Amino acid sequence: MGDDDVELEARLAEQDVFEPSEAFVEQANVADDAIYEEFEENWPECWQAAADLLSWDDDYDTVLDDSNPPFYEWFTGGELNASANCLDRHLDERGDEAAIEWVGEPVEEDDRTYTYAELHREVNEFAAALRDLGVGEDDVVTMYMPMIPELPIAMLACARIGAPHSVVFAGFSADALATRMNAADSEYLITCDGYYRRGDPLDHLQKANEGLAGVDHEVEATVVVDRLGPNGDGFGHDLKGTQHDYGDLVAANQGAEVDPVARDAEDMLFLMYTSGTTGQPKGVKHTTGGYLSWAAWTSQAVLDIEPDDTYFCSADIGWITGHSYIVYGPLALGTTTVMYEGTPDHPDKDRLWQIVDEYEATQLYTAPTAIRAFMKWGSEYPERHDLSSLRLLGTVGEPINPRAWKWYYKHIGNEQCPIVDTWWQTETGGMMVTTLPGVKDMKPGSAGPPLPGVDARIVDTEGEEVGAGRAGYLTVQKPWPGMLRTLYRNDERYIEEYWAEYSDTDSDDPDEWVYFPEDGAKIDDDGYITVLGRVDDVINVSGHRLGTMEIESAIVGVEGVAEAAVVGGDHEVKGEAVYAYVITEEGHAGDDDLRERIVAGVENAIGPIARPEQVIFTPELPKTRSGKIMRRLLEDIANGEELGDTSTLRNPEIVEEIRVQVQD
Ligand code: WTA
Numbered sequence: 001m002g003d004d005d006v007e008l009e010a011r012l013a014e015q016d017v018f019e020p021s022e023a024f025v026e027q028a029n030v031a032d033d034a035i036y037e038e039f040e041e042n043w044p045e046c047w048q049a050a051a052d053l054l055s056w057d058d059d060y061d062t063v064l065d066d067s068n069p070p071f072y073e074w075f076t077g078g079e080l081n082a083s084a085n086c087l088d089r090h091l092d093e094r095g096d097e098a099a100i101e102w103v104g105e106p107v108e109e110d111d112r113t114y115t116y117a118e119l120h121r122e123v124n125e126f127a128a129a130l131r132d133l134g135v136g137e138d139d140v141v142t143m144y145m146p147m148i149p150e151l152p153i154a155m156l157a158c159a160r161i162g163a164p165h166s167v168v169f170a171g172f173s174a175d176a177l178a179t180r181m182n183a184a185d186s187e188y189l190i191t192c193d194g195y196y197r198r199g200d201p202l203d204h205l206q207k208a209n210e211g212l213a214g215v216d217h218e219v220e221a222t223v224v225v226d227r228l229g230p231n232g233d234g235f236g237h238d239l240k241g242t243q244h245d246y247g248d249l250v251a252a253n254q255g256a257e258v259d260p261v262a263r264d265a266e267d268m269l270f271l272m273y274t275s276g277t278t279g280q281p282k283g284v285k286h287t288t289g290g291y292l293s294w295a296a297w298t299s300q301a302v303l304d305i306e307p308d309d310t311y312f313c314s315a316d317i318g319w320i321t322g323h324s325y326i327v328y329g330p331l332a333l334g335t336t337t338v339m340y341e342g343t344p345d346h347p348d349k350d351r352l353w354q355i356v357d358e359y360e361a362t363q364l365y366t367a368p369t370a371i372r373a374f375m376k377w378g379s380e381y382p383e384r385h386d387l388s389s390l391r392l393l394g395t396v397g398e399p400i401n402p403r404a405w406k407w408y409y410k411h412i413g414n415e416q417c418p419i420v421d422t423w424w425q426t427e428t429g430g431m432m433v434t435t436l437p438g439v440k441d442m443k444p445g446s447a448g449p450p451l452p453g454v455d456a457r458i459v460d461t462e463g464e465e466v467g468a469g470r471a472g473y474l475t476v477q478k479p480w481p482g483m484l485r486t487l488y489r490n491d492e493r494y495i496e497e498y499w500a501e502y503s504d505t506d507s508d509d510p511d512e513w514v515y516f517p518e519d520g521a522k523i524d525d526d527g528y529i530t531v532l533g534r535v536d537d538v539i540n541v542s543g544h545r546l547g548t549m550e551i552e553s554a555i556v557g558v559e560g561v562a563e564a565a566v567v568g569g570d571h572e573v574k575g576e577a578v579y580a581y582v583i584t585e586e587g588h589a590g591d592d593d594l595r596e597r598i599v600a601g602v603e604n605a606i607g608p609i610a611r612p613e614q615v616i617f618t619p620e621l622p623k624t625r626s627g628k629i630m631r632r633l634l635e636d637i638a639n640g641e642e643l644g645d646t647s648t649l650r651n652p653e654i655v656e657e658i659r660v661q662v663q664d
Contacts, residue, residue: 012406018442020418024391028438030301035436039452046453047074047481050297051289054332055089056080057262060289064479066510070499071486072479073266074290081260082269082292083127083160086331087120088260094307095120098336101310102149103355105196105342112149116334119153121255126150127157128256129249133188133221137162137261140186140271144177144208146170146195147341150225150246151317152327154190159269159288162261163188166271166283169318170195172607174207176281178214180273183283184488185217190246192225193232198346201228203235223249265289271488272320274426275538275547276497283488284426292328294430294482298451299329302420302431303363304392304438312338312361314352314370319544320426321396325365329430344370350381353412357385364412365394367543371404372573379411387412392437394420397543398575399531405444423447423531425517426545427498429482432456433474433529446530454480458523463502463514466523471532474521475502475514483515537631539568539576544609546578548631551612554605555580558598560588565621565629569613569638577613578602579638581621581658590617614638616661620654622646637662 025031039046044064051060060078087099095117104110114122135141141158143165145151151167158165166184168177181189191208194201205224212219224239225246226232239245263269269288273281299305303325311330315321317339330337338359344352352374356364374381393413395405400421409419418437424430433456435441435448442448450456455478458466466472486494495505502514520532534540537548548566555564563583568576582598584590595615602610622630625648636643637659646652 012410016402016443018409018444020437020442021416023416024418025438029304029306030436031438033439035439036449036452043453043478047293050293050481051075051078053296053300054080054085054289054293060265066479067508069508069510069513070479070495070503070515071491072483072510073485074287074479074481075265075293078265078289079262080265080289080292081160081162081263082288082328083123083156084260085292086156086159086328087116087123090116090334091120094334097307098310099331100149100152101336101338101359103338103340103342103359104148106199106347114149119156122153122250123156123160124257125250125253125255126153126246127160127258128253129223130157130163130188131161131258132249132253133223133244135161135163135188138268139163139188140184141165141188141190142177142181142184142186143167144170144172144189144191144204144211145225146192146204146227146318147316147339148192148195148225148227149339150190150192152331152339154223155270155317155323155327156331160258160260162263162267164268164270166273167318167323168273169316169607170204171316171318171609173604174210175214175605176607177208177211179281181211181215181219182217183273183281184271187218187220188222189219190223190225192227192246193237194228194235196342198343201232201234205237206235263288266485270323272323272426274320275545275550276536281547281550282493282497283490284484285486285488286429286482287485290481290483290485291429292332294480295324295329296332298431298482299325299333301436302422302434302451303329303365303394305330305333305335305363307334309362310336310338310359310389311363311365312340312356312359313365314340314344315365315367315396320429321365324430344373345377348381349374349377350384353382353385353387356387356390360389362389363392363394364390365396367397368395368400368404369398369542369573369575371395371400371408372575374412375404375407376573379407382411387414390417392420393417394422396422396424398540399533400445402444409444418442421447423519423529427484427517428476428480429484432476432480433531443524443528446524446528449527449529454478456529458521458529459502468523468525471520471522473516473535474519474529474531475516477514479510479515539566539578541568541571541576541578541609542574546606546610550606551578551580551602551610554602554610555582555598557605558594558601560585560594561598562586563621565631565634566612567631567634567638569635571613578610579634579662580612580615581634582615582617583619583621584617614662616658618654618658618661620651622652622655622658623650624648625650634658
């Protein structure tokens with residue numbers, strides 16, 4: 001521990017409640033505590049406040065249609081276009097202001113600024129090109145792209161013509177791309193030749209092509225962005241057949257204007273595949289009116305975004321955080337959003353602070369895993385830069401431990417910036433549980449109360465509310481505009497995954513329907529919620545959501561593997577890491593060769609983020625007498641914890657054997 005840390009520890013360790021500074025409160029977008037009561041009394045009409053942040057082509061006639069739960073509809077009868085809301089309506093006042101500040105890798109000369117006028121122009125040109133390629137309203141367009149400006153441009157171009165997008169994280173494997181294109185019957189792909197990681201060019205088109213080979217239907221067109229320029233020639237790609245160069249398409253449509261298609265509020269804006277309990281990823285469906293208003297309202301109320309801000313979210317657009325809080329929320333509000341292509345440690349560990357300094361960022365929204373890494377690297381890195389432009393800090397993706405919270409508060413926020421610890425999910429579309437920064441005190445480690453108008457409660461297995469201090473399950477008892485509408489083409493699974501646990505599924509009374517996000521949580525006397533983590537078979541590695549079943553099926557697909565169980569073990573920086581317990585097939589040795597093939601198998605099936613931290617070979621897995629794998633026990637072993645009662649096991653002796661191996 002450095003001197004700094006010692007001092008921080010001494011002064012902040014005892015403090016468990018922090019007030020927002022007066023300077024922040026004075027200028028905050030929401031500063032009146034009365035909003036909680038107002039929204040509660042006026043629910044669901046309170047959500048007109050969110051809809052009012054958007055420009056509607058046609059007014060909605062109903063705020064909430066809850067006649068067929070859990071298939072709720074919001075702002076029905078209304079029509080709008082997301083791209084017009086993010087671009088066109090800002091042109092008069094903010095046409096020459098930066099919409100996107102793109103910070104590229106590896107060379108600074110790569111940085112690009114898109115003003116609202118420029119972004120509008122390129123979105124129109126590309127929208128025209130997509131139409132030429134045959135993309136029609138409601139055709140799902142898949143994007144397999146890293147953090148390059150053409151990604152938000154493509155998303156907005158699709159939104160403009162009413163084609164839902166499905167963005168697949170660029171770090172996912174070719175197989176993962178194929179699975180998602182197949183699940184959505186997507187006939188269009190937008191990708192790029194490659195991109196930089198820590199200064200080195202990566203061949204992305206190779207992966208995209210492999211993915212395309214696994215698509216089970218005809219793909220009408222693939223658009224390839226030339227990100228690497230002449231440097232990419234080393235990969236030797238030729239575009240052939242239905243593959244088109246993005247630059248050529250845009251050039252051919254120079255100056256084209258495409259009228260934004262008026263979409264029904266409930267029309268799909270995008271699909272996002274996320275991990276669940278079973279191996280098959282879930283296609284979360286978000287709509288135009290509800291989602292966009294939720295992204296905009298939470299950006300304004302929680303991130304305190306105003307048009308003049310330069311707001312920086314370090315997430316990847318390939319995840320929901322980037323959708324809601326790099327693209328849609330900030331652009332709907334007409335602010336400047338900073339988009340960074342690279343990693344926080346290249347060329348040096350002060351990269352994010354250098355960006356905050358250079359662009360005078362006013363907000364920073366990042367993940368606890370990143371903060372833990374910054375902490376480990378030391379405060380000398382932020383100290384190299386002037387961070388005084390920052391007004392607010394945020395975190396998302398996993399619980400933040402009080403020590404990391406306090407480090408962030410002191411070393412990045414200089415004890416002046418409120419921190420919003422925002423709990424939400426791909427499915428919720430946007431933030432649900434967090435402090436309103438100009439209204440509520442902060443308690444490190446606890447996300448805070450539910451947002452006004454959000455009815456989140458902690459219940460026991462029977463659905464009864466539990467008292468303060470006791471652990472239970474987080475539920476949301478009333479619908480909200482940003483919620484997912486269903487799982488794409490799978491209404492049954494939608495009910496099963498999110499509602500069946502606590503609802504009377506035969507009832508058409510909305511009060512009988514309760515949303516279950518699969519998180520454990522507890523609440524304190526002030527109504528602050530501390531989220532404890534997933535209670536299903538999903539693990540959270542560096543804020544990335546991974547299904548253990550997906551990883552297990554990748555491992556079982558490796559030759560020589562008979563059975564596998566995957567759990568999340570604690571990890572200092574990543575939060576959780578993948579531990580794989582593997583039984584080999586007869587005649588196969590559990591050796592380094594197999595271990596390497598298992599790691600490669602997981603990388604191929606999902607991507608490097610799912611890479612096992614440890615592969616542990618074992619002759620058996622601890623199972624109950626009814627044959628269920630005891631995952632809790634495997635987690636305890638991974639974490640080096642005391643093991644509880646193993647007497648219910650069919651094979652208790654195996655536990656000791658596994659433990660010895662993990663400790664080696
Ligand atoms: C976890 C990311 C504690 C939680 C936006 C949730 C959190 C899952 C927090 C969703 C937080 C997210 N505190 N846990 N502030 N934010 N989580 O879909 O387990 O990638 O269910 O959405 O992340 O992950 P997803």
